[in-house]
Amino acid sequence: MAAAAHYALGIDVGGTKIFAGVVDTLTGEVIATARKRTHPERGVDFFAQRLLDVGQEALDAAKQQGVDAIAGVGTGIAGQVDRAQGVLLAAPNLAKGMQNFALADLLRNRFNVPVAVGNDVEVATYGEHKFGAGRDYDDFVCVFVGTGIGAAIVQGGLVRRGTTGTAGEIGHTIVQYGGRICGCGGRGHLEAYASRSAVTRVLLAELSRGRSSKLTELLKEGDGAIRSKMLARCIDDGDSLVTETVIEAADYLWAGLASLATIYNPQCIVLGGGLIEAAPLMLERATLRAHEAALPAATRSLKITKSVLGDNSGIVGAAWMAAHAAHP
């Protein structure tokens, strides 16, 4: 059996799924994984049980691969966290009534190892920085485009959190003054134009106006929700409605990224998240627009690249964090 010392359990908790994996924290290799959907409507107790179940399932699967013990558990979670206390301050998207939830205690009591808790975007950025697309950089930005848009700024090799922990909230920067209302209540924010939720809203509105699209047929096969994979199939098929909508989102994305590049002047921007993985068009378009929108000197040596770890960036980063910053 392999020694426990350099294996850790990483858990990535997003708006729609809980994804866990046992990871070799020296190499970033993923040994085994498990995943389940979240059901926010079922409340806090259901969420807690599901989190433990997914973690256990990953551990059981790793055991089959010869890894039977871990040194710690790390979790990256879509919500506001108190890292020192291991408490989830607020995450209404994960479970109704989720507030001041003692996440680290729950995991520590169950798995009997040190636990580290972080924000999902920050943790996925650790993954890319240590083992992925950010490996060669100390000043770069990771931007994840999915249900929402989140980013983390790495400066001098460290994630910059800002005075109150909101640094990198690029999803809530303004790309259209007085524009669409964002989920946060503000107007004209990037997330209201370039996230998967924004793309979905535009598509549903266009379909209800009678635009024809392959999407109509795909929606009948599923549960009625528009998923990133459906968008990918439509684009591959040359569907004009979906292609136009994704190009529009990509142009707004780059407007936001260009401002970021101009202000922060990073070595590299790493793009990840469900919409980027599903639609290569997003990355192509953003790269094309880079030099048009930003200050030339800011983008002269700027690299824009896709996440290397893809879906695994959160679990790999969470496991790495457990090995380096867990509280016993």
Ligand SMILES: [Zn+2]
């Ligand atoms: Zn906003």
